Amino acid sequence: MPRSEKRSEPRNADTLVRWLRSRRARQLACAVGGLFLAGIAWIAVTGMLARNELLAAQRTLDGLRQQMAAGSAATSAASVTGTPGAAVDVAARHAARAHRLTTGPAWYSAAHLPVIGGPLRTVRGAADAADRLTRDVLAPLAHTATELTAVTGQDDGSLNLSALRRAAPALERASRSASDVRTQVAGLPRSSWLPSLERARTQLIAQLDRIVPATVDAAAAARVMPSMLGEQGPRRYMVVFENTAEARGTGGLPGAFAILTADRGRLSFERFGNDTELAKARATVDLGTEYAALYGRNAPTSVWVNSNLSPHFPYAARIWTAVWREYKGQKVDGAFALDPSALAALLAAAGPARLPDGTAITAANVLDMTERTSYAAFPKTEERKEFFLDVARATADVLLGAADDPKRRPALFTALRGQLQEGRVKVWSAHPSEQSELRPRPFGGTLPDSSDPFAGLVVNNAAGTKLDYYLDRRLDWVPGRCTAAGREITVTVRLTNTAPGSGLPTYVTQRVDAPPYRTRPGDNRLLVSYYATEGAQLDKATLDGRPALLNHAVERGHPVYTVDLELPAGATRNFVLHLLEPHSERPPSLLRQSLVRPLQATVRPYVPCGD
Template sequence: MEPTPTSRPRGRRRARRGRRKTVGLVILALVVIVVGLVAWVGVRAGLARAELEAAIPLAGDMQRQVVAGEGDAARLTGEKLTERAASAAVLTSDPVWRAFEVVPALGPNLAVVRQLAGAINDLAQDGIAPLAQVAGQISVDDFRPVDGTVDVQPLLAAQPAVSQALTAMRTAQTQVAEIDGDGTIDQVAEAVVRLSTAVNAAEPALDAVDKAVRVVPNMLGASGPRNYLVLVQNPAELRSTGGIMGAVALVHTEAGSIQLTQQASGASFPRHPESVLELPTDTRNLYGAITGQYMLNVGLTPRFPLSAALAKEMWRLQYGLEVDGVLSIDPVALSYILAATGPIALPSGDSLTSDNAVSLLLTDVYQRFEAPKEQDDFFAAAAASVFSAVAGGDADPVALIEALAKAGAEHRVLVWSAADAEQAVLDNTTLAGGLPASDADTERFGLYLNDATGAKMDTYLDVSTSVGQVTCRNDKRPNFGVEVTLTNTAHSDAGKALPKYVTGGTQFGVSPGNVKTIVSGYASPEVQNLGLTRDGQAAPYLPASDEGFQVSALTVELAPGQSTVIRYNWLGTAPFDGDLELQMTPVIHRNETKKLDMTC
C-alpha cells in the first residue's frame, strides 16, 4: 500500500527527531568526556603542584640536616623528596595530559609543567637519592680529627654518590635551559626561572664537594704517605699571592694521620744566585729574577702554581726532600679558623683568638720584638699552635668548614699539587690561585699588589675597589673600568713612632712612614689595554703581558694620611652584558668590591 501524502512527512519527522536525539546524546557524551578530561587534567595539575611545592623546601631541609650532622634525618628527608618528585612526574605525564598539550593557550603551560616535573624527578632520582643514602651513613663529626688522624673512609665511600649527583645536576641544568617558558602564564614562567636559578646555584657547590672527595683523601695519605709545604704568608709586607713567606712548615700525612714535622722561617732560606727554576719571560720582565731566588719573594707573581713550584724546589735544595704539594694560608685566614677552635694558648703566654689574631701577628709582634728572628719565631709558634688545635680535633667541624670556605673565597687559602691529575681537579677553583680567566658569562679582572717599601707598612694600607662598564661605541664594544683607592692610614708621626723594622728606615729609599706599592691590573688576553689614570689624570705606567693576559703596572708611594685613585681602562672585543668580577691580592684591610659608575 502506498503511503498517503500525510503519512510521509510524519515518518520523516519521526526519523529526524530520532537522529537529533542520537546526535544530542553523542554531543552530550562528548561534553561529559571533555569535561571529565579537563577535570582530570585540572585535578592532576593541582596534585602535581602540591607535590612540587612540598618537595622544594625538603631540599633546604636536607641541606641543613647534613650540615648539622643529622645523617639519618637527612636520608629520610631525601627519600620524601624523591617520592614527591616522582609523584609529580607521574601526574603530569599520562596520555590525557600529553593530549591536552596540543590545546592552544593551555597546551604550552602543560608542556612546561611536565618538563619541570620531569627535570626535578630526574635530579631527585639520579642525584638526591644517592646523596641521601650517603648522608645517612656519614656525620660531620666523622671529619673531626681524633689524635691527629682523620678517618678518610667516609670520604672515599662518598665519591661515587657525589660524582653521580654532580652528573645529575649538570643534566638538570641542560634540561631546564632547554625549557621554553615564553608565552606561558606568570606562575609557570616564574617556576622555570626559579628552578634554573636553583640548579645553577647548586652546581658550583656540588662541584666543590666532588673535587674535595676526590682530592682530600689522597692529600691525607689514603693512597700512600705524602709531604706538603705550608706557607704562612705575611700580608704586612704584600706580595701578589698575599705576602712574604713569613713561616714555612712541613706537614706529613699518612692514612689520615696529620703531623707537623718541621718548621723554618722564610728568611732562613738562602738567596740563590739564579732562579732555582727557569722563570717565564713574562714573570722575569714584570717581577724580576728575584721571584725565583728567595723564599720570601716567590709570591711576587700572582700565579700561585709557579710560586708553589719555586717553593718546592727551594725546600728540596735546602733539606733534600721532594714535597708532594704546597699549601698557603695567611693570618686573616687563621683568625677565621680560630672562630672554630676557640682561643688558643701560645708558648709566649698570649691567648690567640679570632678577634686579636690579626693585630697580634701583624702589628703587636713588631712592637714587642725588635729582632726579626724573634718575630719569625712568634709567627711560627702561632701557626703551629693553630695547626695542633685543628689536627687535635679541637675545632667544631661545621664552623671549620665555613671558615675555610670563607678564606678560600678570599684567596687566603691556596693549594697546589705536584700530581698532575690532582692539580687538574684543583684548576679553575679559588684554591688554585691561577690568573682570572673570563668566560661567556663573566668578565674577570685581576689586581695584584707588591710591597716596594721593603718593610711591614702594609698593615696600614687600606684598599677599596670597584668595577664597571659602559657602552659608548656604535659597534657596542664595552669599555671596562677597574678602580682602586689606596690609603696610607698610618698616623702622621709613624715615621718616628714605629720601629725601623716596620717602616724600613729608608733602607730602600722610602721615607719612614710612607707606603710604596707596585700595583698591577690584569685583564683577559682578548681585551684591548687603554692604559690608566691616577687621580683623574693620565699617568705613566708599564704595559706588559703575563701568560697572555694584558697588564698595566705602576708604582705609587703614599705618605701617612695620603690616598690615591687608580683606574685601569680596557676595551672589550664584542657586546657584553654579563657579570664583572675582580680577583685581587688578599690584603689585610679590604673593602667589598663595589659597582663603578661609568659614563661616556
C-alpha cells in the same frame, strides 16, 4: 493518507535526528567539560600536594645545612634521623613524591596547552629536577661524607682513604648528574604569568650554580686526595702563612711556614719556621721569559719575601718548594698557602686555640692579633716573629685535633671547603697528574691562559709597610660599543687608604723604599697591576684624571698594565684604563686577590653589538 501528511514525515524525522545529535553533542560537551574541570581540579590538588612535598624537602635540607654549618654532626642527626645521609634520604622521598604527583596524562596534556602550559612545564621540570638532584646528586655526596667523617676503626683518627677511593665513581656520576640537572632547569620556560614561579626557577638555578661546582670538586677530591694524603706512602708539603697586611700577588707576604706530613690519611707537622730563616735561601727554577721580563730575572727567586709577586700561585709554590730543597736538601710534594682570614673561618669550626701564656686565639681575634695589634704588643722583631710561630703552632694543633675528631670533622671540612672555594687556601702539587686536577679549581690559584674575557686587579706593596690592612679596593668593569677592531671596555680602579694619620706603631708605617719625595706616617705605596683579556689593547690610561705612566708586560698571555702610585693616608686614587678587547658576549671572570678587605667589584652587562 493526505499528501500533506506524507510530506511532513521527513521533516519530523530530520528534527528528531537533529535533536538526538544535539543531545549527544551536549552530552559529549558536558563529558569533555567535566573531564577538563576534573583535570584542572586534579592538577590544582596534586600541584598543591607537590608544592608541600618540595617545601618539606627544602626544609629538611635547610635544617641539615644550618646544623652542619653550626658544627655538630650529632645535632644535625637530631633534625630527622641519625646522619646527614639519612636526612638527605628523607628529602629525596619528599622530592620523589612531588615528581610522581606532577606526572601522568593530565599534567602532560596540560603542560602542552597554550598560555597555561608554560608554568605547568616549569612545575613539572622543577619537581623532576628536585627528584634527580636529591636522589642522584645529594644522596651519594651525603653518604660519602657520612662514611668519611665516621670513626674509621683506627685509634689515630686518620681519614678513611679507601672509602674515599671507593666513592670516586659514585661522585663522578653525581657530578655529571648535577650538570645535567642544571642544563634541564635552564631549559625550562623563562617567563610566565606567575611571578612567584619565575622566582622559584631563578632560585633553583642559583642553588644549582652552587651545587654543580661542589660536585665537580668532590669528584676531583676523590680522585686526588688518597694519593695526596699518603695512601701509597708518606707525603711532605710546605705550608706558608701569608701576611695580608703587606700585599703580594697571591695574597700577602710569605711569613711563617710549616712542613706538613701526610701518611695514610694521618696528618702531622714536622717543624715550623719564619721568613728570617729563609731570607738568604735561593731557588733554582725557570719560570719562563714572560716571568723574567715582568718580575726581573732574579728578585722573586732570590728574595723570599718577594717570591709571590705574581698572582699565579703555581709560580710561588714552585719557588717555595725549590727554596726548601736548596735550603734543607729535602724534597716536598707540594705547597699550601693560607692567611689569617682563612684561619679565622677554620677556628670558627674547630674551636679556639691557646698560646703558651694562656692567650686565646679565636675566630674573632686571630686576624686582628696577627696583622694589627701584634706590631704594638711586640715592638722587637724577634719577639713578634716568635709570637707568629706560637699562633701557627697553636692553631695547627687545634685544626689537626678537629680533623681527628669525628664529631668536629664535618664542620671543619665544611669550613675548609668554603675557604678553598674563596681561594684563601691555595693548593699546588708537584705531581703532574694531581696538579692537572687542582689547576682549574678556585684553590689552584692559577692565572688562566685562555682567551676568555678576564679582569684582574693585583696590588703589591712597594713601601715595605703593613698598611694594606687598611686598603679598600673597588673595580668597575664597563663594556662599551662594538667596533670593527673589538669592543671598547672601560675599567675603573678605586683605591683608598683608610689608615689613621697617627697612632700606628713605627714598624707598620716605616718605609723601606726611600722615596725621593716627602711622606708622612700612614702613607703607602703600591704597584697596581691590571690583567686584561688576552688580545686586549690599551687605548689610554689615566690616574686621577691625568695621563698615567704605565709599565706594559704580558703574563700567561694576558696584557698586564702596572702603575706605581703613592697612596697617602686617608686618600683615594682613581686609575682608569680604556681598552679594546676581542668581541665577546660572556662576562669576564674576575681575579679576586685575597687581602684583609675583600675586593668590591661591579661588572656591567653588555650592550649587544649593533644596538
